Amino acid sequence: MNKADVVVIGGGPAGIEAAYNLARDNHKVVLVEKEEEIFGHMQTAYTLFPNFQDASEIRSSLLQKTKHGNITLYNNAEVTQVSRENDFWRVQTINGLDFIAPAVLLASGFKTFDARYKEELGYGIYKGVITSVEFEEMLKVGKIQTANGEKPRRIAFLNCVGSRDEKVGNHYCSRVCCINAVKLSIEAKKQLPEVEAYCFYMDIRMSGQFYEELYRKSQEDFDVNYIRGRISEVAPTFDNRLQVKCEDTLSQTPLKMTVDLLVLMIGIEASEGTARIGEQVGVNGEYNFSKSISLHTADNKTKHRGFFLAGTCKRPLTVPETMADARAAALEIDLYLKSLSQ
Amino acid sequence: MKDLGFSISQSRTIDLDKSDLSAYRRVVEKVPSAKLCLMCGACTATCTARNHTDFNFRKVHLLFRRGQFEGLAEELDKCMLCGKCRLVCNRGVNTRAIIYNMRIILENLNYKSIK
Ligand code: SF4
Ligand code: SF4
Numbered sequence: 001m002n003k004a005d006v007v008v009i010g011g012g013p014a015g016i017e018a019a020y021n022l023a024r025d026n027h028k029v030v031l032v033e034k035e036e037e038i039f040g041h042m043q044t045a046y047t048l049f050p051n052f053q054d055a056s057e058i059r060s061s062l063l064q065k066t067k068h069g070n071i072t073l074y075n076n077a078e079v080t081q082v083s084r085e086n087d088f089w090r091v092q093t094i095n096g097l098d099f100i101a102p103a104v105l106l107a108s109g110f111k112t113f114d115a116r117y118k119e120e121l122g123y124g125i126y127k128g129v130i131t132s133v134e135f136e137e138m139l140k141v142g143k144i145q146t147a148n149g150e151k152p153r154r155i156a157f158l159n160c161v162g163s164r165d166e167k168v169g170n171h172y173c174s175r176v177c178c179i180n181a182v183k184l185s186i187e188a189k190k191q192l193p194e195v196e197a198y199c200f201y202m203d204i205r206m207s208g209q210f211y212e213e214l215y216r217k218s219q220e221d222f223d224v225n226y227i228r229g230r231i232s233e234v235a236p237t238f239d240n241r242l243q244v245k246c247e248d249t250l251s252q253t254p255l256k257m258t259v260d261l262l263v264l265m266i267g268i269e270a271s272e273g274t275a276r277i278g279e280q281v282g283v284n285g286e287y288n289f290s291k292s293i294s295l296h297t298a299d300n301k302t303k304h305r306g307f308f309l310a311g312t313c314k315r316p317l318t319v320p321e322t323m324a325d326a327r328a329a330a331l332e333i334d335l336y337l338k339s340l341s342q
Numbered sequence: 343m344k345d346l347g348f349s350i351s352q353s354r355t356i357d358l359d360k361s362d363l364s365a366y367r368r369v370v371e372k373v374p375s376a377k378l379c380l381m382c383g384a385c386t387a388t389c390t391a392r393n394h395t396d397f398n399f400r401k402v403h404l405l406f407r408r409g410q411f412e413g414l415a416e417e418l419d420k421c422m423l424c425g426k427c428r429l430v431c432n433r434g435v436n437t438r439a440i441i442y443n444m445r446i447i448l449e450n451l452n453y454k455s456i457k
Binding site: 120160164165166167202203228229230231232233245246247248249252253254255 | 400433
């Protein structure tokens with residue numbers, strides 16, 4: 001068994017940011033990541049809303065932070081068991097690592113909604129239906145194209161896929177996909193100025209700083225079109241394009257349209273690790289997201305002493321929110337560790 | 343055919359002070375999920391009756407909710423109660439039951455369809 005001051009579970013933005021801040025406070029941190037690569041979902045990001053920050057810059061900054069002398073990073077180290085042993089926490093991993101520490105930070109993040117559950121949208125059935133993550137990857141390599149390798153003439157983005165949807169058991173709003181659709185449509189127009197972009201929405205939620213401005217910019221400078229109506233049918237056309245159908249609710253008229261790509265703005269769910277570890281430790285809340293003891297006043301603490309939370313294991317958050325939450329968690333843990341040594 | 347407001351020039355104002363809002367309350371009593379509709383139109387877009395009519399469930403539902411009953415009975419006759427709309431509703435609204443109950447209430451209010 002290896003000793004540490006803190007075991008941080010999850011090498012995404014939350015885990016790394018918290019680990020780094022703890023390391024700076026002279027705590028010995030073990031950072032365990034289940035994948036070969038760190039960064040979590042930041043791995044696939046191209047740019048970040050609302051300022052089109054290059055995600056690779058964020059990745060290099062995060063990578064730099066993991067190099068701090070007080071951090072030991074373990075890759076391919078999926079956590080299998082978290083248990084309480086007297087005043088300590090024991091964390092065991094799939095590759096046989098075994099740690100003991102007074103504090104654990106859960107930063108095991110989210111997973112994206114599996115769009116195959118929305119069969120009527122044709123994901124996994126028609127090649128032109130892709131997820132927002134796949135579209136982001138296309139942007140990253142500068143190759144927005146249909147399955148046949150052609151340049152799309154028209155792209156539709158559909159909001160709220162797997163969010164706000166009783167049928168899949170997710171009543172909540174994932175918070176980031178509205179603004180992400182605005183970002184993606186602008187990026188699409190930057191790479192393919194002649195493409196037509198349409199966003200289909202039930203509500204447009206532009207609550208963050210500069211979001212509304214970006215929404216406006218997408219209309220003013222990039223001619224992105226917005227249609228208030230939820231697409232409920234997708235069918236292939238004879239020439240291998242896709243026909244989407246919705247009601248244009250503002251004109252109160254059904255609408256159909258042929259597109260080359262339909263991008264599903266998939267929502268945020270608790271990751272498998274979040275759900276499993278939350279269950280083991282007993283901090284699972286609604287939808288398997290982890291539950292802090294007080295949303296308003298102690299959002300990084302749990303009902304267990306020494307077991308802390310940061311980032312999207314709690315709920316859908318943006319990147320800046322996640323990073324801020326990670327720093328807050330590091331502060332809480334620092335105070336906790338100091339209280340033990342007194 | 344009654345004017346359902348499909349034309350560009352609106353033929354009337356909805357005066358909520360003078361509208362009968364109690365009929366909708368009876369729908370909600372029977373079908374509580376009616377309250378959950380967020381008017382996304384997914385149901386209207388997938389409607390089977392739309393292949394041969396201009397039936398718009400979402401719109402009829404909203405007009406009924408606002409106490410605007412003129413012409414709705416005829417509109418509701420276009421629905422075959424197949425329930426396809428219910429499958430796509432992301433709010434779990436029992437669309438079919440709403441249509442069924444609106445029909446009965448309109449009949450009791452003596453709004454007869456021409457059929
Ligand atoms: S952020 Fe927008 S797209 Fe995402 S779930 Fe909320 S309303 Fe839907
Ligand atoms: S699909 Fe459901 S929520 Fe959407 S308009 Fe129809 S009944 Fe309302």
